[in-house]
Amino acid sequence: xxxxxxxxxxxxxEICNACRYCEGYCSVFPALHRDRVxxxxxxxxxxxxxxxCQGCYYAxxxxxxxxxxxxxxxxxxxxxxDSWESFAWPQPLARRFHRHGGAIALATVLGFAIMFxxxxxxxxxxxxxxYAALSHNAMVAIFLPAFVFPLVSLVFGLNKYWRSVGGGGIxxxxxxxxxxxxxxxxxxxxxxxxxxxFEDEDRFSPARRHTHQAIMYGFLLSFAATGAGTVLHYVFxxxxxxxxxxxxxxxxxxxxxxxxxxxxxxxxxKWRSDRAIGDAxxxxxxxxxxxxxxxxxxxxxxxxxxGETPAMGLILALHLxxxxxxxxxxxxxxxxHGFYRLAALVRxxxxxxxxx
Amino acid sequence: MxxxxxxxxxxxxxxxxxAAMTAAEAGAKVLILEAAPKPFRGGNSRHTRNFRCxxxxxxxxxxxxxxxxxxxxxxxxxxxxKTNEDLARMVIAQSEACLPWMQAHGVxxxxxxxxxLSLAQTNAFFMGGGKSLVNAYYRRAKSLGVDVLYQAAVTxxxxxxxxxxxxxxxxDGSDRSITPKAxxxxxxGFQADIDWLTRAWGxxxxxxxxxGTPYNKGVVLADLLDQGALSIGExxxxxxxxxxxxxxxxxxGIVTRLDCVPFSIVVNKNAERFYDEGEDVWPKRYAIxxxxxxxxxxxxxxxxxxxxxxxxxxxxxFPPLKADTLEELAxxxxxxxxTLRTTVDRFNAACGDISGFHATELDGVATTxxxxxxTNWARPITxxxxxxxxxxxxxxxxxxxxxxxxxxxCCTADGVIQNLWAAGETxxxxxLGQGYLAGFGMTIGTVxxxxxxxxxxxxxx
Numbered sequence: 001x002x003x004x005x006x007x008x009x010x011x012x013x014e015i016c017n018a019c020r021y022c023e024g025y026c027s028v029f030p031a032l033h034r035d036r037v038x039x040x041x042x043x044x045x046x047x048x049x050x051x052x053c054q055g056c057y058y059a060x061x062x063x064x065x066x067x068x069x070x071x072x073x074x075x076x077x078x079x080x081x082d083s084w085e086s087f088a089w090p091q092p093l094a095r096r097f098h099r100h101g102g103a104i105a106l107a108t109v110l111g112f113a114i115m116f117x118x119x120x121x122x123x124x125x126x127x128x129x130x131y132a133a134l135s136h137n138a139m140v141a142i143f144l145p146a147f148v149f150p151l152v153s154l155v156f157g158l159n160k161y162w163r164s165v166g167g168g169g170i171x172x173x174x175x176x177x178x179x180x181x182x183x184x185x186x187x188x189x190x191x192x193x194x195x196x197x198f199e200d201e202d203r204f205s206p207a208r209r210h211t212h213q214a215i216m217y218g219f220l221l222s223f224a225a226t227g228a229g230t231v232l233h234y235v236f237x238x239x240x241x242x243x244x245x246x247x248x249x250x251x252x253x254x255x256x257x258x259x260x261x262x263x264x265x266x267x268x269x270k271w272r273s274d275r276a277i278g279d280a281x282x283x284x285x286x287x288x289x290x291x292x293x294x295x296x297x298x299x300x301x302x303x304x305x306x307g308e309t310p311a312m313g314l315i316l317a318l319h320l321x322x323x324x325x326x327x328x329x330x331x332x333x334x335x336x337h338g339f340y341r342l343a344a345l346v347r348x349x350x351x352x353x354x355x356x
Numbered sequence: 357m358x359x360x361x362x363x364x365x366x367x368x369x370x371x372x373x374x375a376a377m378t379a380a381e382a383g384a385k386v387l388i389l390e391a392a393p394k395p396f397r398g399g400n401s402r403h404t405r406n407f408r409c410x411x412x413x414x415x416x417x418x419x420x421x422x423x424x425x426x427x428x429x430x431x432x433x434x435x436x437x438k439t440n441e442d443l444a445r446m447v448i449a450q451s452e453a454c455l456p457w458m459q460a461h462g463v464x465x466x467x468x469x470x471x472x473l474s475l476a477q478t479n480a481f482f483m484g485g486g487k488s489l490v491n492a493y494y495r496r497a498k499s500l501g502v503d504v505l506y507q508a509a510v511t512x513x514x515x516x517x518x519x520x521x522x523x524x525x526x527x528d529g530s531d532r533s534i535t536p537k538a539x540x541x542x543x544x545g546f547q548a549d550i551d552w553l554t555r556a557w558g559x560x561x562x563x564x565x566x567x568g569t570p571y572n573k574g575v576v577l578a579d580l581l582d583q584g585a586l587s588i589g590e591x592x593x594x595x596x597x598x599x600x601x602x603x604x605x606x607x608x609g610i611v612t613r614l615d616c617v618p619f620s621i622v623v624n625k626n627a628e629r630f631y632d633e634g635e636d637v638w639p640k641r642y643a644i645x646x647x648x649x650x651x652x653x654x655x656x657x658x659x660x661x662x663x664x665x666x667x668x669x670x671x672x673x674f675p676p677l678k679a680d681t682l683e684e685l686a687x688x689x690x691x692x693x694x695t696l697r698t699t700v701d702r703f704n705a706a707c708g709d710i711s712g713f714h715a716t717e718l719d720g721v722a723t724t725x726x727x728x729x730x731t732n733w734a735r736p737i738t739x740x741x742x743x744x745x746x747x748x749x750x751x752x753x754x755x756x757x758x759x760x761x762x763x764x765x766c767c768t769a770d771g772v773i774q775n776l777w778a779a780g781e782t783x784x785x786x787x788l789g790q791g792y793l794a795g796f797g798m799t800i801g802t803v804x805x806x807x808x809x810x811x812x813x814x815x816x817x
Contacts, residue, residue, distance in 0.1 A: 014671070014675075017671045018610075018611040018672055018673040019485075019609075019610050019611045020469075021482075021484055021485030021610070022483075022484055024466030024467075024469065024481075024484070025484065036666075036667060036671050055484060058484075058487075059483075059484025059485055061487050061609050061610075062609070063395070064395075066396075066607060068611075191466065191483055192464040192466075202491040
């Protein structure tokens, strides 16, 4: 962890702790006000609780040009990104992607190339639908490790996070409390329900919360579609392709549409936002990630639309290539933030309980 | 564009914005002349936190009941009778309708949280504090067609007979004049003009810190008083509290307050105590310590606690000085070491049974045979490490202002000025002659801002 980033966040947190005007906005301030001195782990925890809603920035009497020069959303965003990079495993990959959209693009092109190569070299054994291009077994051979690797990596990273913030044994009630906040994205509601300050200075708007919800639920629906397909394939011996009125198609379609819309809207909002009230160094990486996720969804919808045409092979390679890169990069891109956020909310549920 | 406005409002804080929105809603074309640049807009309102509000029934976020008589009694307690009862009761009675109006104009309230629960019945807290209120009002004012000029410093209002005929101001490197039909003054007190403070207070004022905006220099106030506008309040009266001596000269705001005094001994630069630190719970004593410190040599005090008291009060914005011995602490603070040792030893010897110590109530744990005594929370200072805070006088606002009637209208000895109204700190002494009641400044500003806006719009239309 970069000690200068933590030190700056600590300086600001101590000023906030003497003020306390922002207590109502989000989970960060009640957590901050519980302590008088902030260990490095406390700062890491506060940073991962912060959802960058920016309400506190615009309400703050001490932002520049005031000599106290507070910009808590930025200070915490920088610590947050640094924490993800520091906890990620394996380390050589960890610091490449958050700050470099170009690296994400490169990895995606690499994913495309692998899939083209796979489709060309592994002759399909006469399957139907997509399996005509790449056999089911070949897909599994490629994607099972690509799915397991990020999970293992995230477990490593989250374990380091948990130790750094001094987390204790997790009970079901901690998880349900955290899940309830995630489900509603309570910390993007601004405390009063009117949302955050993001795309238009101090105007409160639910837009950023809604884009996050679209992306999160879109992703979960798409994921559920894959899960449903797996169950149908292995349990009920019903291999793809599936008709429109089937669980994988319905989940996948609605998820894909939500994801495409969410990513497009998110990019538009982010474009209008003030970079200086966040981690400006992650700007490129964030856009790279939004583009990759949006492309995964868009190419998936493309397969649905053009799956019966000669273009299918090409689109399938692009889609599977993007999915491959997306999976592999999960622990090293903005995608990781969802997992760390959840961990921070679980930890917050624990500390709230301990203080009661 | 600036000559097409019906009403010019001088100042850009809560009272000015309430007046602007009210006048714009009544159809007037309004221009706000704010002396500060945009990041510092809002005067002292940006440092405020809550609104004291009468309510006959629970009025979210306020609980219970806070009736007019209780409210007025609370006010009398702090002003020592220096209160215009008619105006005060009018403000109190109208405060109840203000709260929903504020919400309708974009203000978000929150329930009182850490450290402010005792005010749950009387004070409604702005989520994010006064700057968020100011932001919401600017946004609403803009949508109502109000124009705002930042860094527009008004230098003169031309009073001819019983009318203001011209407003002179400096903006964007040039001197400009406009001739609005009506003018509302809402530009606060004069506390940021240290020379004026020094003339009124004496040389001690040079060492005062100003807790709020550096833009409240009282230029328009002085200009109007020079032309015969009637004043109210005394120039040598200001609301002053003891704050962290390391605070910035201006604009330190809320974070510079220090709540350690009841658990400390406070000495002057000669390492001698000068007042009962345990006289009452801190919120009630907070305001008198500004004057106590101002009366000490170099206008500075030093609060000293030991390890057992550190966690009993709100954290300070700057960490305290810390030392393992009193001598070391004295050296860090520039105090005579042997005198401090004697003062502390004498204090410690005067402490008695401390088993009844209770941090949040008057516990009667007092010294015996000590002058001045410490009448509550008197525990010996023995447990290292020792901590020290510097105290200085922090001025919140001045009282001298424009005398107004119930219509917020200003006057000269010859009667009312037909087209001049005042709202906010600049006329607050009409109601509050001395002392201060938490959240009452915002109440005066909101009530009188709305009155001034309505009356000015009626006149202009």
